[in-house]
Amino acid sequence: MADSIALRATAVAKAHPRARSEPAFARWALTGTALSFLGLFLILPLGVVFAEAFKKGIGAYLMAISQPEALAAVRLTLLVAALAVPLNLVFGVAASWAIAKFDFHGKNVLITIIDLPFAVSPVISGMIFVLLFGSQGLIGPWLAAHDLKVIFAGPGIVLTTVFVTFPFAARELIPLMQAQGSEEEEAALSLGASGWQTFLRITLPNIKWGLLYGAILANARAMGEFGAVSVVSGHIRGVTNTLPLHVEILYNEYNLSAAFAVASLLVLLALVTLVAKRIVEWKSGSELAAGRGESK
Amino acid sequence: MSIEIRNISKTFGSFVALRDVSLSVPAGELVALLGPSGSGKTTLLRIIAGLEVADSGSVLFDGQDSTVRRIGDRQVGFVFQHYALFRHMTVFENVAFGLRVRPRHERPSKAEIERRVQELLELVHLGSLAKRYPSQLSGGQRQRIALARALAVEPKVLLLDEPFGSLDAKVRQELRRWLRQLHDELQITGIFVTHDQEEALEVADQVVVMNEGQVEQVGTPEEVYDQPATPFTYNFLGSVNLFRGRVHEGRVQMGAIEMFAPEHIEVRHSVAVGYVRPHEMAVERQNGGESTIEATVRYLHAVGPTVRLELERSDGGDLIEAHLSKERYRELDLKIGETVFVKPQNLRVFVPDNYQI
Numbered sequence: 090m091a092d093s094i095a096l097r098a099t100a101v102a103k104a105h106p107r108a109r110s111e112p113a114f115a116r117w118a119l120t121g122t123a124l125s126f127l128g129l130f131l132i133l134p135l136g137v138v139f140a141e142a143f144k145k146g147i148g149a150y151l152m153a154i155s156q157p158e159a160l161a162a163v164r165l166t167l168l169v170a171a172l173a174v175p176l177n178l179v180f181g182v183a184a185s186w187a188i189a190k191f192d193f194h195g196k197n198v199l200i201t202i203i204d205l206p207f208a209v210s211p212v213i214s215g216m217i218f219v220l221l222f223g224s225q226g227l228i229g230p231w232l233a234a235h236d237l238k239v240i241f242a243g244p245g246i247v248l249t250t251v252f253v254t255f256p257f258a259a260r261e262l263i264p265l266m267q268a269q270g271s272e273e274e275e276a277a278l279s280l281g282a283s284g285w286q287t288f289l290r291i292t293l294p295n296i297k298w299g300l301l302y303g304a305i306l307a308n309a310r311a312m313g314e315f316g317a318v319s320v321v322s323g324h325i326r327g328v329t330n331t332l333p334l335h336v337e338i339l340y341n342e343y344n345l346s347a348a349f350a351v352a353s354l355l356v357l358l359a360l361v362t363l364v365a366k367r368i369v370e371w372k373s374g375s376e377l378a379a380g381r382g383e384s385k
Numbered sequence: 386m387s388i389e390i391r392n393i394s395k396t397f398g399s400f401v402a403l404r405d406v407s408l409s410v411p412a413g414e415l416v417a418l419l420g421p422s423g424s425g426k427t428t429l430l431r432i433i434a435g436l437e438v439a440d441s442g443s444v445l446f447d448g449q450d451s452t453v454r455r456i457g458d459r460q461v462g463f464v465f466q467h468y469a470l471f472r473h474m475t476v477f478e479n480v481a482f483g484l485r486v487r488p489r490h491e492r493p494s495k496a497e498i499e500r501r502v503q504e505l506l507e508l509v510h511l512g513s514l515a516k517r518y519p520s521q522l523s524g525g526q527r528q529r530i531a532l533a534r535a536l537a538v539e540p541k542v543l544l545l546d547e548p549f550g551s552l553d554a555k556v557r558q559e560l561r562r563w564l565r566q567l568h569d570e571l572q573i574t575g576i577f578v579t580h581d582q583e584e585a586l587e588v589a590d591q592v593v594v595m596n597e598g599q600v601e602q603v604g605t606p607e608e609v610y611d612q613p614a615t616p617f618t619y620n621f622l623g624s625v626n627l628f629r630g631r632v633h634e635g636r637v638q639m640g641a642i643e644m645f646a647p648e649h650i651e652v653r654h655s656v657a658v659g660y661v662r663p664h665e666m667a668v669e670r671q672n673g674g675e676s677t678i679e680a681t682v683r684y685l686h687a688v689g690p691t692v693r694l695e696l697e698r699s700d701g702g703d704l705i706e707a708h709l710s711k712e713r714y715r716e717l718d719l720k721i722g723e724t725v726f727v728k729p730q731n732l733r734v735f736v737p738d739n740y741q742i
Contacts, residue, residue: 158669271468276438278456279463280483280538294473 141349145297145349153350163354165243167207169331170311173250178300181258186292189266190274200263206255214253215320218245232321241323246331248303249317254310258303265291265299285355298373309362313355386414386541388433393442395428396614397556403439404598410591412413412447414567415575417585420595421621426578427466427546429595434544434640435461446542446660459542465729466547468527470519479507483538505533513651525556532564536571543568545577549584555573561588569582584621586610594618616735619660626666626705628659628732637734640700642676646734655736661729666707668694669716677726680705682719686713694719698728703712 094218142148145162153159186205188196201302222239223229223276232239239245273295277287293300322329324338339348388410395403403425411418418426431437433444435456443452451459471479480502484493493501506512509529519527528548535543546563549557565588568575579585585592586606594601594609594617601616613619630639635650637643639659649657672679683704686697692714695707707727709717719725 271464273471275456276463276469276471276534277482277486279434279436279461280486281457281533282486283457285485290482291471309599319487345632 097347100194104358117175134216135356138349138353141345142353144349145346149346150350150353153347154307154354156347158327158330159351160331162332164311164383165246165330168243169250169309170249172247173254173311174304174308177254177258178304180255181262181303182296182300183263184259185266186288188263189269190271203256204261205330206253206340211253211314212320215249218249218252218321241325241329243329245321246318246329250311250314251319253314254316257307257310258300261299261303261306262296265296269295298369301365302369305362305365309359312358323342360373387575388395388542389445389448389575390429390433391443391445393429393432393439393444395425395432395437395439401598403432406442406598406600408593408600408603410574410576412574413572415565415577415588416591416593417583417589418576418578418593418595419580419582419621420601421580423597423696424595426580426595430544430546430578431577433459433542435459436463460538460540461542461544462538462540463467464531464535464543464545464548466550468519468531470527470531470534472519472606474518475515476506476511476517476519476522477502478535479519480534481528482534501537505537508536509533523556524552525560526558528552530668541574543573543575547576547579548577549581550579556710558586563586586622594621596621613660613733616658616660616737619733624663625665626661626729628661628729630657630659631655632657632734632736637732639732641678642729642732643731644676644734649734649736653738657734657736659732659734661707661728661732663693664691664708665729665731666705667730668707668709668717668719669728671730673727677728678705680725680727682721682723682725685719685721687714696725699724715738 100225111119142153184199186236187193188200219240220226222232222245224233224240226240229240237244239248253290256287273291277291278284282290312331313333314331315337318331319334319337322331322334324330324334332351336352336355337347339345339351388405388408390408393403393406394401394563406425408429418429420426428437432439435454439452443450445451446454446459456463472481474482481498484498484501487493498570500584503512503515506711509532511526511529511533514522514526514530519530522530532545532548545564549560552560558626561584564577577588586609589606591603592606592609593603595618602609602618604612604614609618610622613622619625628639628642630637630642631654632638632646632649632652633654634652635646637649637659639648642659649655660686667673669677679699681695681699682692682694683697686693686695690711692709692711694707694709696707697703698705705727717725
């Protein structure tokens with residue numbers, strides 16, 4: 090019975106192959122619009138970056154990115170990301186653990202506050218730290234008295250970067266942990282595991298893909314952040330310039346090919362990030378599917 | 386290990402899950418906590434396990450107060466409703482978990498762990514699946530792995546939350562029998578939660594009927610089924626016919642039914658409700674005299690060993706359910722639309738506390 094209906098349905102579909110598709114001109118127009126939009130706003134700029142970077146030949150390109158100032162910027166950027174990303178992972182896991190596994194007053198306030206860095210403009214994020222740690226700031230005089238430099242120095246850049254990338258890990262983990270519930274943790278506890286063992290052996294393996302995903306996004310933002318870092322850095326060449334700030338300086342000096350050469354490094358970072366993100370999504374997707382089978 | 390629960394109360398926000406529950410479970414028995422959803426049975430089980438903390442009252446294991454003891458130190462094995470297997474570990478690692486997390490000086494050697502796990506997997510008849518992941522198992526297999534994992538730590542008490550709740554009927558039957566056998570082999574105290582009365586009556590030594598956070602009745606399956614202590618137990622365990630009427634100094638009057646209920650000798654002019662199980666209704670073709678109700682056969686269901694009759698009372702049109710044996714049914718040779726006379730054989734009368742049900 091069901092078979093015969095299915096057969097008839099295919100017969101009908103064959104008789105009118107285009108019954109459910111748009112007329113040709115509409116299809117061409119829609120596809121064309123989408124593709125030209127994509128080309129104009131995504132592909133073309135990418136191409137321009139590399140075209141400008143290699144305009145004066147590969148030698149000039151290598152020169153530009155091996156300048157001591159450029160190398161210093163690369164080093165600082167890597168250092169900032171290496172400090173900010175792990176800090177955020179620790180905060181993110183702690184916050185989402187508390188939010189997903191426990192009930193307490195003010196939970197919704199906490200969830201909202203975690204999103205704050207996404208809501209405010211990056212410039213404001215930078216200003217916050219200048220107001221806190223700057224020479225006229227709240228803790229500034231005390232820091233000056235103890236000869237500690239935060240603003241216009243590395244620590245300020247790291248602090249600001251931690252602030253702007255704060256939500257990445259937590260955003261990723263809260264829904265994941267809420268969906269997983271705490272039954273597996275309860276099972277581990279009932280089998281005699283300590284809290285720490287439960288975390289290391291049960292919780293962490295279950296969130297590893299989400300955590301990695303959050304780390305990749307946080308890393309991309311940490312390396313690419315401009316506005317907030319610009320406010321606290323002080324633009325000291327070879328000392329407090331990160332890659333994006335270095336690009337700006339070169340550009341403002343009309344040193345276009347050098348600016349684009351350094352910028353191409355950031356574009357490469359973006360491409361690597363996208364590929365890594367895709368791999369993690371694919372990996373965790375297949376594991377999520379397995380997990381879903383488990384809960385049934 | 387024997388378990389004693391004294392005056393446990395628990396609320397979640399404004400919802401009262403348990404009110405002043407006391408219960409004692411002798412060592413080695415298999416007890417069912419039976420009740421509808423929201424009756425507090427799972428909460429009670431979780432409090433015994435140490436997964437939940439009671440607002441007041443205490444839990445005693447072998448006479449020792451264990452109310453504040455950590456779950457890991459209670460020597461209980463807990464089997465979760467949805468199994469809660471560790472999804473990133475193989476079946477073998479799941480079962481071995483409880484042994485691997487022990488402090489170093491208590492931890493068995495690698496070879497010993499391997500031997501014990503294999504032994505447990507044989508016990509649950511799944512020795513060949515050690516390398517699989519939970520997602521590759523069927524529901525019944527997962528349930529048995531969850532049980533093997535709980536048994537690995539050699540618990541003194543086994544607690545099971547709706548152990549067969551999410552399995553299909555056939556597997557459920559098998560596992561029920563198997564759990565009973567396993568319990569008899571291991572001689573371990575067991576408590577399981579269920580909302581399925583058939584399951585509780587078939588598997589358990591003792592049935593604890595719960596309703597709205599309170600224990601309605603505790604007894605053997607025969608006791609709770611044949612002598613329900615409350616209207617709730619009557620209703621919850623199997624189908625039942627209701628008769629409404631009045632009682633005064635023990636004399637019960639319910640339409641055509643008149644009888645004497647000595648337990649209500651002190652009740653004066655009160656509303657009363659009578660309960661009769663369908664198989665305790667005698668069906669006759671001739672009027673049997675006193676306390677007989679005239680009714681018409683409305684529906685006949687003759688599949689299986691018992692025949693179910695749906696009868697409509699001639700006075701008032703209320704429906705009565707009666708169960709007959711196949712032989713009796715043939716003897717009477719009933720057809721739909723015929724008139725019969727029914728007589729309740731075992732009527733239990735309850736006087737509602739608040740004059741309404």
